[in-house]
Amino acid sequence: MLDIQYIRENADVVKTACVNKNLDDKIIDKLIKVDEKRRDLLVKVEKFRAESNSNAKKIKEQVHGGGRPDADLVAHGKKVKTQLKEIEPTFKDLEEQYLDLMLQVPNVPADDTPVGPDESGNEIIRTIGDKPNFDFNPLPHHELMEKLDILDTKRAVRIAGFRAYYLKGDGFLLEQALLRYAMDLLVQEGFTPMTVPVMVNKEAMVGTGYFPWGAEDHYKTQDGQILTGTAEVSLTAYYMGETLAEKDLPIQIAGVSPCFRREIGAHGKDTAGIVRVHQFNKVEQVVYTVADEEETRKWHDKMAGLSEQLLTDLGLSYQVLAMCTGDMGAGQRKKYDIETWFPSQEKYRETHSASYFNDFQSRRLNIRYQAKDGSLKHVYTLNNTMAASPRMLAAIIENYQTAEGTIRVPEVLQPYMGKEEIK
RNA sequence: GGAGGCAUCGCAUAGUGGCCAAUUGCACAAGAUUGCUAAUCUUGAACCGUUUACGGUUUCGAGGGUUCGAAUCCCUCUGCCUCCGCCA
Numbered sequence: 001m002l003d004i005q006y007i008r009e010n011a012d013v014v015k016t017a018c019v020n021k022n023l024d025d026k027i028i029d030k031l032i033k034v035d036e037k038r039r040d041l042l043v044k045v046e047k048f049r050a051e052s053n054s055n056a057k058k059i060k061e062q063v064h065g066g067g068r069p070d071a072d073l074v075a076h077g078k079k080v081k082t083q084l085k086e087i088e089p090t091f092k093d094l095e096e097q098y099l100d101l102m103l104q105v106p107n108v109p110a111d112d113t114p115v116g117p118d119e120s121g122n123e124i125i126r127t128i129g130d131k132p133n134f135d136f137n138p139l140p141h142h143e144l145m146e147k148l149d150i151l152d153t154k155r156a157v158r159i160a161g162f163r164a165y166y167l168k169g170d171g172f173l174l175e176q177a178l179l180r181y182a183m184d185l186l187v188q189e190g191f192t193p194m195t196v197p198v199m200v201n202k203e204a205m206v207g208t209g210y211f212p213w214g215a216e217d218h219y220k221t222q223d224g225q226i227l228t229g230t231a232e233v234s235l236t237a238y239y240m241g242e243t244l245a246e247k248d249l250p251i252q253i254a255g256v257s258p259c260f261r262r263e264i265g266a267h268g269k270d271t272a273g274i275v276r277v278h279q280f281n282k283v284e285q286v287v288y289t290v291a292d293e294e295e296t297r298k299w300h301d302k303m304a305g306l307s308e309q310l311l312t313d314l315g316l317s318y319q320v321l322a323m324c325t326g327d328m329g330a331g332q333r334k335k336y337d338i339e340t341w342f343p344s345q346e347k348y349r350e351t352h353s354a355s356y357f358n359d360f361q362s363r364r365l366n367i368r369y370q371a372k373d374g375s376l377k378h379v380y381t382l383n384n385t386m387a388a389s390p391r392m393l394a395a396i397i398e399n400y401q402t403a404e405g406t407i408r409v410p411e412v413l414q415p416y417m418g419k420e421e422i423k
Numbered sequence: 424g425g426a427g428g429c430a431u432c433g434c435a436u437a438g439u440g441g442c443c444a445a446u447u448g449c450a451c452a453a454g455a456u457u458g459c460u461a462a463u464c465u466u467g468a469a470c471c472g473u474u475u476a477c478g479g480u481u482u483c484g485a486g487g488g489u490u491c492g493a494a495u496c497c498c499u500c501u502g503c504c505u506c507c508g509c510c511a
Binding site for chain 1: 441442444453468472479490491
């Protein structure tokens, strides 16, 4: 959520942000109109309330002085009450419209975010690491995994439907090794590891900015909770409604959780293998910083850097992209994606994503802190993928395959796996 | 699943229809003052309107209702606690 004051004064900037993010910019004019109407009515409502209050105060003084309430005053109070009741429903309706529209206003992208309509507008910032040289035709990860009996999609689909999978034996062990190695790296960097709820309420979804835009891509329970698509939701909403102290910042937290995605916009996309699935495991990091964009940008680079370190540790080649306005979330100000090399596709594919929001999420979630000068400010939030399981697993397996059809275990994961090769 | 209880401005507390635009203690922060690692005093939310100041509104888990007037009474919801039952 943006500050309404800011929207009033910078309507054009916000409208441009809408257009650049492929969202309808008409809501801004609509919002400003509703806001004006709402304020007009607010003045009237407050006048009646003031009248009602002062009338009650007069009666109070009479009663307090031992007198009886004056019938005229009581009658006047009744009249004010009916007048108030006439306009209050309209006012309430406007308030609801106002809030609804406010929640639909996207964040303004940072100055250095490239403007573009879709993924074609993304900019490659750097490409790191060496691609493997195979003197044979590298197999796609799923073929290799099925052959080694560490992945089973046939039975999974029979039991759980499209895009389902079982990881078996060394497949399971390799996944756990990866997740644990990633989490250990974060703990070393001062992050507090957590297990988080994956069923959350609507407030957390709206608060983190996944709703209203992404509502269709989420599953929900018959009791109304939503299955989260990332631990970011529970981590970022952790301090919902609270006021922190500046000395507590930055707050660094990390979670590992199952992630659920309906992938409704991706029918027929990536149907082979396990790079696009409805359920996966992911290590995610979230940071709250002070309300200073320079500080938050330092963290943004640092967090993406941790993902880069993981990829470097794993010996994988990757490229870092600055995502353009048309390919980023409504709430984000700037976003990097990291794409990792997939030999079978001869392509870099998205494996990581790092974003910062300024106070977009914290306003929705009402997370503030008392600054050193005594004032109250909203914290700035960021999040980043540390390791997403089947996709990273697929990358490791494709890059570490041998001519014999076995998979070497990356050196850093060997202590976690207890073996050097999967055969 | 059954019965009962509780929910107050960071924490802890007082308050059972008008003297509550909410008591007291602690914590935190800002300012002032004295000075020596601390004490004392003052202040502390959001929003709207005229705007150096001021006025008004809202705020006692959430939402409704009763009343001239609600933290206080009634209804609904949510969360927590205790006991019983059930299960691991």
